[in-house]
Amino acid sequence: MSHVGYDAYRHDDGSPFFHPDEFDITLVARPRDIAQLTPGQVSRCIPVDIHPSGELPVSLPALVGDFEFDWVVATQERLLLPAARLREAIGVGGMGTEHTLLLRDKVAMKRHFSAHGIRVPEFMEISEPVQATELLDKFGHIVIKPVLGSSSMNVHIVRGQNELRSLQRQGFASPDRYEAEEFIAGRQFHIDSVVNNGVPVAASVSQYLDSHEKFPLNGQVRSHTLDDGPDLEVLLEFNRAVLGCIPWFSGAAHLEAFLDDHGRPVFCELGGRPGGAGIESTFRYRHGVSLLFASILPQVGRDVPVSSNQARMDQPATGWSMIYPPTLGRFRGFEALPQADWLLQLTTPYRPGDPIRKPRQAKDAVAVAAVCGRDSREVVDRLAEVKSEIIVSITPE
Template sequence: MPKVLLLSRQPLATRPLQKWLDRTADDIVLVTTPKAVAGSEQVLADCFPHHRLVPDYHSWSAEQAAEEAAREHDVDLVASTSESDVLRAARLRARLGLPGQDGASASAYRDKVVMKQLAAAAGIPVPAFAAVDSPADLLDFIDVQGFPVVVKPRLGAGAEGVSILRDAADVSAFLGRQRSSDVPYLPGQWMAECFVTGEFFHVDGIMRDGRIVHAWPSQYNGGLAERIRDELHMSSVLLAPEDERTTMLMRMAAEVVAALPGAALPLAFHLEAWIGQDGVPVLCEIGSRAGGALVAETYESAFGIHLAREGLRAQCGADLALDAQPAAPATAVGWILLPPGHGTFVPPAEPCPVPGAEVTTLLEPGTQRHGVEHVTDAAASALVRAGTAESVRRRLTELTEWWHENTAWR
């Protein structure tokens, strides 16, 4: 196994890297945070003796510390576990002269303007869009396209910072949030695009060198920005093999992966798209990492492959456990995130009675919450299996009704 510099801010308690990777003590130089290893100090000492703890993970100094560690240990590869590390990992590879996803590929999979420019040039449908480097850019776009308009960070993830502008008052509100925004109001940071009406889908899998190795599409129950705004549950169901949208979305995913600069080593990917009344898929975005929420666990139930684990192992030079496209999922499966409410959490007193549902409560009884804070924020999550995709949808509806009838926020 090659020696790998691994960037990860994921807690070792929930992302057991020592179990996912081979020979970690000798071959992995882990760059992480004190918070990520809290409670796992012995695992860190035993499995990652060549670690570097950085207190401010997203700072420039952390990237400098990562390069120093890479040079000290003469690493062969750079790997990462989060979307926020994709660009810095590419920069490190360039500085160190190492293989893997390079800057052009990383930018295409992170910067939504670059991404959509490349997709549009390849003939893939995308919403009308524009970079927003000043207030005038936003106002010019609205003058041409009209309302509603979506404004989002170009390097954002998980619908964070996304605003839907429906009138002039919304524009003023967006511009007025400059001082409180986590994303600076500076050139290269923001974009605008037309609001798309349609059903929302995602395609997940493994890609390599500009082609898909294996993948499968799923359907969300709604938009992610709307989930945060309206504090709704979020769910997704794998599409059936015979669903005509399965073929349509798989074709689109292949076209998008071919249109963007590839990487020789395999990477997980997560693509999102709408399908409107005209039946044409429209690209929302694609990331060169595994999907969040329970996407990886759902894929594992269907195909035996945990996408986050498989993608990380591939970055570290391991062979793929699955290297061909399955004809169909082994079982119909979906997932759901049930939202936190407002008040003190009182969970259901009895287990969930819905067949095929595996519910995990994520909050302790008595926890105080004030609604949904980010797209994957949840009081409980569940995987749901059934004989067909339609049966999974029905069971998700039953589970949601049971949860709301038996959960209190006092």
């Protein structure tokens, strides 16, 4: 089950993760992704509209009909729960709904990890903003977001009762469940790991440099790996402690965490899937392992891959940036794009004629870049260089 193009499931040498001689693949995907397939890539396709929440418009047994399967595989956050439900519905092995909820449902995961001694923000589930009044009175600063949200969509940082009342009048953007939680003052990080039975066998720690609340025109969201030092050691240990609370899990994990103003780690959320943006490219560079492939192997009954530590010793640091369009209108093309041997990835999702609307979620970028460098400072400088060299042609409407 996938909502990215099937060509993403390839090794660096271009060979497919699922070789047709070994796997008989039924692809459940959006019609537009199915249309991009080349003959022989998969055995059969089931087109389906996938809602942004991951919900499907038909029942899962009806979706697969009389087909028989050995495994069900999903690697994107929105499809983890539908895949778990499908496994249970057709009686195949793999992670079921109970465990998947702990890696997807922000309320369930906080309850689980808090019960195992992990520090989490104080939180509560709400059905309307006004229910967070007491939490806001207590902390003066809270975050409200969908329980099953992804890509930082519909996240609200509330800084006072006037803002809460305004959000109450506005209402939530969707009927999804919501949660409110204490705002953690400090720095935010993501820790990406290949995990074997709750033990990280390869991990990278990166610091976010930009807010996830809004995605302004001509803005960006960036992160860079941490240089050696106390913060890196604290967060690697925190990652080991968090993953140790799910000893049944193997695959790829994406942990979001904070260091508060006193340098203490605080849990934000944990995804049982590869991180987005440029994380796949930077992790492959640093560790010689694909997080996407590491996510797939346990879902087909195999062990996670072993890291080969392939990063160049003279440029071990990495970082990425999601760059948002400079203006609204109709995308025409790029007048200039950067080129450099330290540029690990430059993805440009828009095609000529596509409308450019105001970004509403993290992935609404006109370009995604990943770079390497000697240290975090050089990485940040190179990300700035990449952004300055991207010249977009947009026709106003």
